Amino acid sequence: xxxxxxxxxxxxxxxxxxxxxxxxxxxxxxxxxxxxxxxxxxxxxxxxxxxxxxxxxxxxxxxxxxxxxxxxxxxxxxxxxxxxxxxxxxxxxxxxxxxxxxxxxxxxxxxxxxxxxxxxxxxxxxxxxxxxxxxxxxxxxxxxxxxxxxxxxxxxxxxxxxxxxxxxxxxxxxxxxxxxxxxxxxxxxxxxxxxxxxxxxxxxxxxxxxxxxxxxxxxxxxxxxxxxxxxxxxxxxxxxxxxxxxxxxxxxxxxxxxxxxxxxxxxxxxxxxxxxxxxxxxxxxxxxxxxxxxxxxxxxxxxxxxxxxxxxxxxxxxxxxxxxxxxxxxxxxxxxxxxxxxxxxxxxxxxxxxxxxxxxxxxxxxxxxxxxxxxxxxxxxxxxxxxxxxxxxxxxxxxxxxxxxxxxxxxxxxxxxxxxxxxxxxxxxxxxxxxxxxxxxxxxxxxxxxxxxxxxxxxxxxxxxxxxxxxxxxxxxxxxxx
Numbered sequence: 255x256x257x258x259x260x261x262x263x264x265x266x267x268x269x270x271x272x273x274x275x276x277x278x279x280x281x282x283x284x285x286x287x288x289x290x291x292x293x294x295x296x297x298x299x300x301x302x303x304x305x306x307x308x309x310x311x312x313x314x315x316x317x318x319x320x321x322x323x324x325x326x327x328x329x330x331x332x333x334x335x336x337x338x339x340x341x342x343x344x345x346x347x348x349x350x351x352x353x354x355x356x357x358x359x360x361x362x363x364x365x366x367x368x369x370x371x372x373x374x375x376x377x378x379x380x381x382x383x384x385x386x387x388x389x390x391x392x393x394x395x396x397x398x399x400x401x402x403x404x405x406x407x408x409x410x411x412x413x414x415x416x417x418x419x420x421x422x423x424x425x426x427x428x429x430x431x432x433x434x435x436x437x438x439x440x441x442x443x444x445x446x447x448x449x450x451x452x453x454x455x456x457x458x459x460x461x462x463x464x465x466x467x468x469x470x471x472x473x474x475x476x477x478x479x480x481x482x483x484x485x486x487x488x489x490x491x492x493x494x495x496x497x498x499x500x501x502x503x504x505x506x507x508x509x510x511x512x513x514x515x516x517x518x519x520x521x522x523x524x525x526x527x528x529x530x531x532x533x534x535x536x537x538x539x540x541x542x543x544x545x546x547x548x549x550x551x552x553x554x555x556x557x558x559x560x561x562x563x564x565x566x567x568x569x570x571x572x573x574x575x576x577x578x579x580x581x582x583x584x585x586x587x588x589x590x591x592x593x594x595x596x597x598x599x600x601x602x603x604x605x606x607x608x609x610x611x612x613x614x615x616x617x618x619x620x621x622x623x624x625x626x627x628x629x630x631x632x633x634x635x636x637x638x639x640x641x642x643x644x645x646x647x648x649x650x651x652x653x654x655x656x657x658x659x660x661x662x663x664x665x666x667x668x669x670x671x672x673x674x675x676x677x678x679x680x681x682x683x684x685x686x687x688x689x690x691x692x693x694x695x696x697x698x699x700x701x702x703x704x705x706x707x708x709x710x711x712x713x714x715x716x717x718x719x720x721x722x723x724x725x726x727x728x729x730x731x732x733x734x735x736x
Contacts, residue, residue, distance in 0.1 A: 268451045268503040271523055272458075275410055275433075276450040278529035279441045284405050289531035291719065293401040293408075296359055298716050299539055299692055300370040301333055301734070302699035303358045304351035306616065308334045309702065313354045316479060317347045328385035330378045333734035334703045341382040345435075345489045349374025349482030355616045356478070356598050359680075360538045360547035361408075362648065362656060365415035366580070367427035369533060371481035372407035375435035375489050376400055377731065379442055384728040395442075397730050398723035403438050405534045410434035412533030416651075417524035421584070423517060426463040428484040433457045435488030443496045452501025456491040458513050459505045470587055473596040526651065536654060539680030541691040543614045548581035549604045551675035552658035556608040558673050559662060563609055567628060569664045573636045575605060576659040576672075579645040586638045594619035605660060606632040647676070656681070693717070703736060 284290065307313045318337050319326075330344035331337065332351070339347065349371055352358050358370045377400065384394035411434040420429055433454060440453035463484070467476040495501070506513045507522070514522055543553045552575060563570065577586075587600040597603045597619040606629045607618045617623065644657040659674035679688045696716070700709035712733050715722050722730075 286531040302696040307354035330381035344378030346486035349485040350479040357544035369408040374485035394726040431484040439492035455501040550678040555660035
C-alpha cells in the first residue's frame with residue numbers, strides 16, 4: 255500500500271523575483287539622460303524597421319483585424335497602414351513588423367534577444383489608452399511615457415538575460431518579451447504593485463515557446479512574428495488581471511509544478527545587477543546589415559575583404575571564420591538553407607554574400623539571390639571555430655564585445671590578412687559613429703512608405719527630443735497613417 259502526503263495548501267508570499275520586477279516597474283524613476291536619448295533613437299530605429307517590413311508580403315499577410323473589416327473605437331494605429339485595431343492585435347502587428355527583418359536592436363548575454371520587441375505592447379496599448387483618455391476628457395499619454403516604459407521593458411528583459419540562459423533548456427527568448435511587456439503593460443493600465451505581481455505570474459505560468467523555429471531543420475518564418483505574439487499575449491494577460499484575474503504567487507518556486515522545477519532544471523535565476531537603466535544604455539543597434547547579431551562584425555569583416563576577393567572568387571581555397579561560442583552554437587550551419595529565415599541565421603551565408611556582392615540587405619535572403627551557386631560554393635569552403643577570448647569578452651559586462659574575424663586563403667598559397675572586428679557599429683563604444691547611420695536608416699525607411707513631406711515631418715519631430723517627448727502618443731501614431 256502506497257502512502258501519499260498531501261501538498262500543504264498554504265498560500266505563499268509572492269516569489270521575490272516577481273516582487274523585484276514589480277517594485278522596479280511601480281517605483282523606479284528613470285533619471286539617466288543617456289537612457290532616454292538612447293530610447294528615442296531606439297524608437298526611431300524600431301519604427302524604421304517596421305516600415306521596411308511592409309515591403310514584404312509574407313509579413314503583411316498577417317496584419318489587420320482578426321475579423322476582416324473590423325474597426326475598433328479608439329483603436330490603436332499600426333504604423334504605415336490604415337489599420338485601427340484593439341490593443342491586443344495592435345501589439346501583435348507592431349511587434350511583428352518591428353521584428354520581421356531581424357534589423358531591430360539586440361541584447362546579448364547568457365540569453366539573447368531583442369528588447370525593442372516590447373514596443374508592440376507599449377505603442378499598441380499606449381495609443382489605445384490615449385484615445386480612450388481623450389474620449390473621456392482626460393489627458394493622453396505622451397511619447398515621454400513611451401520612452402520611460404521602453405527603458406523599463408528593456409531593463410527587465412535584459413537583466414533577466416544577463417545570467418540566465420533559456421535557450422540552453424530549449425526555450426525561446428520571446429518568453430522574456432512576454433514577461434517584460436506584461437509588467438510594463440500592467441503599469442500602463444494603472445495596476446497597483448500586487449496586480450503587477452499577478453500579471454507577471456501569469457506571464458511566467460503561460461505556455462512558453464520552444465526555440466524549434468529558430469534552428470535547423472525547422473527554421474522558419476515564425477521566428478519573425480513570435481515576438482509580436484509574445485507582446486500581444488502580455489497585453490491580454492495584463493488586461494485580464496486588471497479585471498480581477500488572480501495571480502499565482504509561487505509560480506517560479508512551487509515544488510514540482512513551478513517554472514524552476516518544470517522548465518529550468520530546478521535552478522533559480524541568477525542576477526548580476528539590480529534593475530536600473532543599464533540595458534538601454536548598452537543596447538546594440540543593427541545599423542548596416544539585417545543580420546543575426548552574432549554575425550554583425552563578421553559581415554563588417556567580409557565587407558572589408560570584398561575589394562580584395564571579388565575578382566578572385568574562383569581562386570579561393572578556404573575561408574576561416576573565427577567567432578564566439580554563441581555564434582558557433584546557433585548560427586553556424588552546413589547543408590541546404592530552405593527560406594529567408596534560414597539564411598539570415600546562417601553565419602556562413604551572411605559572410606558569403608558580401609564577399610561576392612559587397613553588400614548584405616534583406617533582399618539578399620530571398621530566393622532570387624540565394625540561388626546563386628557561388629554562395630553555396632563559398633560556404634563549402636568555410637571553417638568556423640571559437641576563439642575563447644571572444645567568448646569571454648562577449649560575456650564581460652565592461653566590454654560586451656561581439657567579435658569576429660575572417661581570413662581568405664587562395665589556391666596559390668597566398669592569403670588576405672586576418673580582418674578582425676570586435677565591436678559592431680551599433681555598439682555603445684561606437685555611438686558617435688553609429689547614430690548618424692541610425693538616423694539615415696530611419697529617414698530612408700520613412701521615404702519607402704510616405705510622401706517626402708510627411709517623411710520629413712516625422713523625422714524632424716524625432717530629432718527634437720523635447721518636442722517629441724511632449725507629443726501625445728495618439729498624435730504621434732497618427733503621423734504614421736498612410
